Amino acid sequence: MKDLENTRCKVLFTRIIFLFMILLVSHVNAQKQQISIAEALELSYGNNEKIKQYNERVQQKIYEDKAAKGNFLPSLNLLGGYTYLSENLEVNTSQISTSLDDLGGKYGAAFIAAYGEQIGLSGVSTESAYSTLVSVLGQFPSYPNMEIDNQQFPTAALTATQPLFTGGKIIAAKKYAKAELNSADIELRQVKYEIANELIKRYLNVVLIKQVVKTRQEVYEGMLKHEEQAARAIELEILPQHVLLRAKVAVADAQKDLNNDLNQEELATMALRTTMNLADSVQFTVMDSIAYKDLYLDFEELLTTAYTKQPILNLIDQKEEMAKQALALEKSKFMPNIAAFGTYNMFRDELPIVPPEFIVGVQAQINLFNGFKDINQLKAKKHLEKEVENAKNYAVKQIHLLVQSNYVTARNQQKLYNSLSATVDLAKENLRINTRRFEEGLGKSIDVIDASLLYKKSKIEQIVALNGYYQAIANLYTAVGEPEKMIPFITK
Template sequence: MRTIQKRLTWTMLLALFVACGSVFGQEQAQLLSFDQAMQMMLKQNPALLRQKEEIRQKEFEMKSKKGLHLPSVSISAQAVAMSDPLHLDLTPVSEAITPLYETLGTYGVFSGVANPDPATSSLMPTLTDELSTQAVRSQLLDAAEEIEMANWDETIQEENFALVSASFLWPIFTGGKIDGANKAADAEFKISKEELRHTEGLLLTELVTRYYGLVLGLQVVDLRTEMLVSMENHYSDAQKLFENGMIARVELLHSEVARNEAERELKKAKRNVEILRTGLNATLAGDSLPVVIPASNLFINPDVAELKAWIDNAKDLNPQLNQIQQKKELVDIKHTIEKNEYLPTIAAMGNYNLVDKDFSPYMPDWMVGVGMRWTLFNGMARKNNLRASETRHNQVAYAEEKANDDLEAYLVKLFHELQMQIEQKDELETTLELAVEYRSSAEKAFNEGFATSTTVVEANTKVMAVKTQRLNVLYQYDVALAYFMQTAGVPEQFIAFSKGECVITETL
């Protein structure tokens, strides 16, 4: 007849085989603490990596909005071909004034022309009428000849030309639109950072659920292994008693059925462990990881501060609340921008021709100026956009109020769940002591012929159930604690709560 100590020894050996030996020769197992798992998740989980890239995107967008205060400088090049050159034909003017010059140069009479000769100008300041007429007629006839010889059809621009020019545009006054764009980009950057914190919190709860779920699954395998060993020992004892005529065959069959049931449950528990391990690898994003063996244990930490302190801190630290507050600020910024649409936009501008080919010489090389654009009416769009932004402000305000109420209610729920699990743990300790004592009495009575196989199986099943409940209580506490820390806005404090003098861990 085997002793309880011998049974526990077999249990521990089989548990070790399940934890490590089942993967021996296939993949090397790796012990991984929860701290290590968390750091691994933070470094390589694709959801976090995507969120970090979004933060970088918002950071660059914020920097780009700051550049709106600076002038924009550009270089443009044009190559133009026209059907005909541009020209200015002044031939009618020539035809109109040529007869006048010819007539005056031939028949005109003039006087009072200044003496051009410095030697005689002092004696005769003005020429005689005859000399004055000759001098003026000569000049008029020369001018008439020049007019006739001149090109009165001037080409202003050739039909083909090319031009390279530099220009700038510098906003001077935009009605607060540039400042609003910068403030909006800063708010969106802060929203993305809070979104990262929220994602980290969600992944922490996922990691706790899967990591400690694997811990629970492995310990359930240990319990099922212990149960199988107990049922095999019971079946062996039942065989000996049946051979000695101390029990009926039905008792032997019952013990065999119990052994087969324990074996089936063990296989089921092992399959469940593989499922849990796959889920954990997905959270860790470690497809190339060896088989993970958790190094941390299920725990309970009864040292949780008063609920009011958690609620007060959560209203400042919860990332979802912070996102709503930033979105509220963003809505206010956009509302201000909508109001400023009624103001004009003023900008300085300039242009300088760098290089040209066959470009009109009559065009200036450079120009600078100031321009204004003021939309006076745009079909009531501004007014309706302003009203729409006011409704968005109200929506965010209501969402903030609802989120605050939900946050407090959820924290109260989780806090009481934590307290409930602590109470359940204490009550199950007493129940377990009674169940173990009852099992010992039932096995002893069966071996002496005073109890049935059913009694022994039920006693072992009860011990198994209580131990499983105790493990599940710790698991539910750990999961609830993770959600509590996430909702409170301090998911990183989970690790601190898993350690310390007040922490109660569970090992088999």
């Protein structure tokens, strides 16, 4: 009798402690901020470092695209400098002696023609005077070099260049930069989709474990109550002693399962916190449960959406455009480059040789030979186009398989959940009947324990099936490029 009394006291004490812990946890949870899955997703988008990284990449490509537009505009450069020569410049007259002799002959012949009568050479013709003077000057020794007395001088010029024709190079470069910007946008979207899928999975996992914990608590409380009833029945000498031992084992097992799932809940919450990038000091809780919703899924519609919105396919489309423009850039190397230019020279009077004030013109340039480099680069870019085309065909098949597999998984999980609903209802009713029979002295303790374990097993299987159902749908929507579409279905 004393042992039975001690057992009853222990059971009562355990129940008090357990109720106290529940109240304490409830109080702590009341102090926590409840975060819906939509709010959790916004936190993930705002705090995730990888998303910030790809945001910066998008900004980088925006400015690179703007820079590519500058190739259509003229370039204006101001060139300036200061030059110092160790010696004065000299004109090498030996290389222009013939020109100087010719110039002297022309001036001499012109002088004789004008003033021949005054100097007594009126009968000499201009041609005769020119040839005689050139012949005589050619017999003289070489002219001394002419020195330009200017060892230091400033230089300054304003130069403008406007491309007129580049064989399509500028247009291709602009389209290439735009494709890179689009690729950066798609990569950012892809990262967001990955974060959304991870967030949804981890959020659902926390909710799943919370529901499992709740089920474990129900079973544990039921086992405690059954242990107390068994102890009272033994005290009244209705049941044998070994029944209490079996009840204690059932309580211990239920408590062990509960503690394990409480640890799993803590780990799942840590993973969710990491995805949201929340500090450990921020306390939060998630939804207590998620209700089942019957979703109609049209496979052909989902597949069409995937072909349109899947980031991988969108990214390959941009890679295809980039390969096309890279080929256009290589083709432009076989075309001439034509540009207009203009130069305004400053400090002209300071220069040893005075250039004109303005110089304008049009210049064309075309490469004739560079060791077959351009031809080989052109062939390489043609193969790049074919590579991207094959990659796209492969990706389309993989996306089809991904959508189909997740669609089948979602349908199977849906059927499993629906089939388990009746099983759970039956197990719950079975537990109620066996508990009532035991309380009335008509049933056995082992029947109550077995019924409780059966209810726990079927209930947890149903919760897991529901979680698998929503997880499969989350994967399916991610596969088609619409992961956020899952949010309304798992919101209260």
